[in-house]
Amino acid sequence: MRYQLENCPFCGSIHIDSAGYLLSYRIECRECGACGPKRKTHALAKESWNHQSRELRFEKELESRQLLEHLNSFGSLPPPSAGVHETASHS
């Protein structure tokens, strides 16, 4: 049975490998070397990787949405009122 692994949340690569350690497993990206948390079983390691991947993607999405809103707020600023200084410096 094969688990479906999410793409790498860092580089988007689909070349994801699982690595076994002495007492644990973890999922690693072959492209950028990103890795998920170590877990006791293969299945748990994959689960954690997928969870991390989704979380990171969600965060990135949120970030870019906030950035977009930030940029939009600049566009909606009222135009600088011209001529204020001219009338104020009337002495």
Ligand SMILES: [Zn+2]
């Ligand atoms: Zn990667």
